Amino acid sequence: MTQSILTDIKKAAKKSLKAQQDALANTQKQLEILNGGPFEDGELPYFKDKIAETGQFPLKPKTLEVLQINVGYMCNQVCGHCHVDAGPDRKEIMTRETMEQCLEVIRNTGAHTLDLTGGAPEMNPDFRWFVEEASKAGIKDFIVRSNLTIILANKKYHDLPEFFKKHNVHVVSSMPHYTRGKTDKQRGDGVFDKSIKALQMLNEVGYGMPESDLRLDLVYNPSGAFLPGDQAAMEHDFKKALKEDFDIDFHNLFAITNLPISRFLDYLIASDNYEDYMYSLVEAYNPAAVENVMCTNTISISWDGWLYDCDFNQMLDLKVASKVKHIKDYNDDILSNRDIIISQHCYGCTAGAGSSCQGTVA
Amino acid sequence: MAKSYYDPADLRKFGKITEWSEELGNKFFDYYGKVFEEGALSAREKSLIALAVSHVVKCPYCIDAYTKDGLQRGITKEEMMEAVHAGAAIESGATLVHGVQMMNKYDKLSM
Ligand code: SF4
Numbered sequence A: 001m002t003q004s005i006l007t008d009i010k011k012a013a014k015k016s017l018k019a020q021q022d023a024l025a026n027t028q029k030q031l032e033i034l035n036g037g038p039f040e041d042g043e044l045p046y047f048k049d050k051i052a053e054t055g056q057f058p059l060k061p062k063t064l065e066v067l068q069i070n071v072g073y074m075c076n077q078v079c080g081h082c083h084v085d086a087g088p089d090r091k092e093i094m095t096r097e098t099m100e101q102c103l104e105v106i107r108n109t110g111a112h113t114l115d116l117t118g119g120a121p122e123m124n125p126d127f128r129w130f131v132e133e134a135s136k137a138g139i140k141d142f143i144v145r146s147n148l149t150i151i152l153a154n155k156k157y158h159d160l161p162e163f164f165k166k167h168n169v170h171v172v173s174s175m176p177h178y179t180r181g182k183t184d185k186q187r188g189d190g191v192f193d194k195s196i197k198a199l200q201m202l203n204e205v206g207y208g209m210p211e212s213d214l215r216l217d218l219v220y221n222p223s224g225a226f227l228p229g230d231q232a233a234m235e236h237d238f239k240k241a242l243k244e245d246f247d248i249d250f251h252n253l254f255a256i257t258n259l260p261i262s263r264f265l266d267y268l269i270a271s272d273n274y275e276d277y278m279y280s281l282v283e284a285y286n287p288a289a290v291e292n293v294m295c296t297n298t299i300s301i302s303w304d305g306w307l308y309d310c311d312f313n314q315m316l317d318l319k320v321a322s323k324v325k326h327i328k329d330y331n332d333d334i335l336s337n338r339d340i341i342i343s344q345h346c347y348g349c350t351a352g353a354g355s356s357c358q359g360t361v362a
Numbered sequence B: 001m002a003k004s005y006y007d008p009a010d011l012r013k014f015g016k017i018t019e020w021s022e023e024l025g026n027k028f029f030d031y032y033g034k035v036f037e038e039g040a041l042s043a044r045e046k047s048l049i050a051l052a053v054s055h056v057v058k059c060p061y062c063i064d065a066y067t068k069d070g071l072q073r074g075i076t077k078e079e080m081m082e083a084v085h086a087g088a089a090i091e092s093g094a095t096l097v098h099g100v101q102m103m104n105k106y107d108k109l110s111m
């Protein structure tokens, strides 16, 4: 039974939940699930009550350090675990006008890190223009989250490694495993070979080499209903395998927990893993990780300019609880007074050593 | 009464054994935790040993737990299956080596 559902998911996997008109494309429905089940029954504590035990409710932002801009949900891949529900069929793309508004904020903010994400950010037609303009703003760490395969998806992307180098972009790329089977299962057939080739191309221009300032980090997230293992141990295994098998170098590995939203939530439910997964997250709850969850130093901006506490809240359509809700009215002082909006998906950020877009936090 | 001897949800309740005997329960969990820490053997190696033994003692809870533990550690399915075979080989070897006892007895009893 479960197996046939999984086959259905696989068949449908070429499309986003939105294009399939899946019930879970509705964020309200996702929130209902996250608030119901074992939490409603009182078997597991609500995140709010859990952090209240250590006096951490309401969750408040600290100094803003990271602006994370999602330039669109379009992607060349349709990964089974994607929390963005990204894919080729998603048409939400940031316009140049919204980019101008972002640039205005980038130039004036105290944030030291700019983090461009998607979808595949490179698919936004104004991506290169935006990177060129943003790199002039003197931001210390300029990250682009590249899924690697995009570099080989079309001739017009082949020069991306050179382009990234020219603008001193810090490349952060996902790589679910150092073996072909696991990678392709999570991200699609052929993804492994293309990712390997793309990493070699990045290495060729200097990215990820031991002494190089051109930063190349990898993101690992589990390909299934389990939590990531120890980040340092995983990094060691990845480094050894990628070097021995493909002569690939990279700097750091970030181990990221899959949050139970969007396509990953859909997978958890269809494979009958949802309850167990939530139990695992709650069991691995680490109060020390709460201190540094991503939303405490980040603002996330969507393709249409709305502001969120993090990329996950963006995908649940939970806009910041502040008078200022849109990039055009951006105001650091007003935003820093807000309470961060939380729900049970937040347990994904506080499990074990914690999880953020930069890996563990505790 | 439950209709089945094993319920996957019972694994989550394992910790509750301390409720009926706190001292012994805690001693067990302290010991258990210590055993699986990094030592002369890595935690990864111990996870594979635990998986093999789980099969030999045929404990469905342990099999679930150490399959998941292996996935979390990035252990591949090939490694996991080899560990299971190592356990199975010892178990079948242990059965077969008793064949020598049978042969001895047979010879002793036969003219
Ligand atoms: S996980 Fe990343 S690469 Fe995969 S579909 Fe989502 S945005 Fe695209």
Ligand code: SF4
Residues within 6 Å of the ligand: A293, A294, A295, A296, A309, A310, A311, A312, A313, A340, A341, A342, A343, A345, A346, A349
């Ligand atoms: S999901 Fe977002 S809001 Fe919740 S803890 Fe993580 S970063 Fe913060």
